[in-house]
Amino acid sequence: MLRLLHTADVHLGARHEDLGEAAAALRERQHAALRAAVDLALAERVGAVLIAGDLFDSNAASRRAVERAASELARLAAARIRVVLLPGDHDSYTRSSVYRAHDISALAGAGMVSVLTPETPVVHLDSLDAVVVGPADPSRPASGPFARLDAAALTAAKWRIGMLHASPGEGAGRIAEAALEASGLDFVALGHDHIAASGRAGATTWAVPGPPEQVVVDRDELGTVNLVSLEERGAAKHVAVATRVVGSAWHRDLELDAASVESQAALVDRLRAAADPELVLDVRLAGDRPDSLELDPAAVEDALRGAYLHVRIRDRSRPPLTTGALPPVETVSGAFIRNVEGRIAELEAAGDVDADRDAAELREVLRLGRRLLAGAEVAS
Numbered sequence: 001m002l003r004l005l006h007t008a009d010v011h012l013g014a015r016h017e018d019l020g021e022a023a024a025a026l027r028e029r030q031h032a033a034l035r036a037a038v039d040l041a042l043a044e045r046v047g048a049v050l051i052a053g054d055l056f057d058s059n060a061a062s063r064r065a066v067e068r069a070a071s072e073l074a075r076l077a078a079a080r081i082r083v084v085l086l087p088g089d090h091d092s093y094t095r096s097s098v099y100r101a102h103d104i105s106a107l108a109g110a111g112m113v114s115v116l117t118p119e120t121p122v123v124h125l126d127s128l129d130a131v132v133v134g135p136a137d138p139s140r141p142a143s144g145p146f147a148r149l150d151a152a153a154l155t156a157a158k159w160r161i162g163m164l165h166a167s168p169g170e171g172a173g174r175i176a177e178a179a180l181e182a183s184g185l186d187f188v189a190l191g192h193d194h195i196a197a198s199g200r201a202g203a204t205t206w207a208v209p210g211p212p213e214q215v216v217v218d219r220d221e222l223g224t225v226n227l228v229s230l231e232e233r234g235a236a237k238h239v240a241v242a243t244r245v246v247g248s249a250w251h252r253d254l255e256l257d258a259a260s261v262e263s264q265a266a267l268v269d270r271l272r273a274a275a276d277p278e279l280v281l282d283v284r285l286a287g288d289r290p291d292s293l294e295l296d297p298a299a300v301e302d303a304l305r306g307a308y309l310h311v312r313i314r315d316r317s318r319p320p321l322t323t324g325a326l327p328p329v330e331t332v333s334g335a336f337i338r339n340v341e342g343r344i345a346e347l348e349a350a351g352d353v354d355a356d357r358d359a360a361e362l363r364e365v366l367r368l369g370r371r372l373l374a375g376a377e378v379a380s
């Protein structure tokens with residue numbers, strides 16, 4: 001039996017511009033997920049590790065970033081586990097490719113790391129009785145998605161494996177199921193989509209691992225890698241794909257009714273009580289906002305720094321129209337409320353984006369005015 005660890009889309013060095021100060025923390029988790037994948041490969045004693053594109057988020061990856069990644073791959077090399085690395089679309093094999101600027105195979109040492117390129121599109125893993133083929137030379141599209149499949153040398157190996165930085169489907173960055181089926185390969189290690197998937201096309205098993213750590217943290221599932229088992233039973237070949245968690249960051253949407261929020265401090269306390277440093281939390285305040293609730297979303301985010309991997313507070317609550325009997329029309333409050341609510345009604349009936357924005361502003365005017373006048377009347 002041949003066992004492989006398959007990953008892709010690690011996106012080391014991603015900038016995460018939407019995460020502010022948490023960007024560096026997520027980059028560390030991405031590296032930690034690569035380390036966890038290597039630990040798993042060592043613990044499971046796999047024959048080879050396949051990285052099907054986008055190990056790096058960009059071809060501008062720093063030497064330090066490449067050395068860090070190589071130091072993880074070196075642990076595999078030291079255990080005599082082969083690594084086959086395929087450039088993706090973020091770290092594509094252009095003239096300025098990270099794989100030309102740095103010799104990651106040499107950095108990882110021991111000659112155990114191979115990069116699939118148009119110059120070297122086939123890697124023989126003789127001790128595993130396997131061969132790995134990468135994408136075809138784009139100048140020879142007639143050869144199908146995989147390189148030199150017709151070469152007699154390929155068919156000599158028991159296990160024929162393809163790697164492609166694409167996910168099943170039609171269009172750019174995709175491979176048609178018919179092409180997977182026509183490849184005649186036993187297993188195709190795919191990538192690109194950030195959601196894990198696997199299946200069969202004819203006699204070919206394919207898998208997309210998704211990133212080992214979420215790159216855009218927007219799902220409530222942890223990043224995974226694939227453990228792939230290839231086994232011969234009699235004349236038949238069986239390929240099984242199992243996912244294993246190696247990531248730690250996850251995402252949750254939390255909708256809160258603003259009427260249930262007593263104060264900004266109470267909101268901070270409530271969210272701090274549920275702290276999780278691996279969680280990217282999107283809080284959405286909705287419903288009617290009590291007149292007394294003064295809320296600065298940025299201040300709440302600041303107060304929760306460190307409690308979560310990242311918190312975003314969006315205030316979609318709105319001050320309600322006045323309920324119950326209105327004050328007499330000849331009072332300041334009575335005149336004010338009637339005037340402002342009349343304009344809000346007109347704007348909200350108009351139903352376009354500008355009018356909705358103006359109506360939201362007027363609801364805030366209404367809330368502040370009501371508060372001010374209530375206080376003034378109590379004071380007088």
Ligand SMILES: [Mn+2]
Binds near residue numbers: 009053090165
């Ligand atoms: Mn990609």
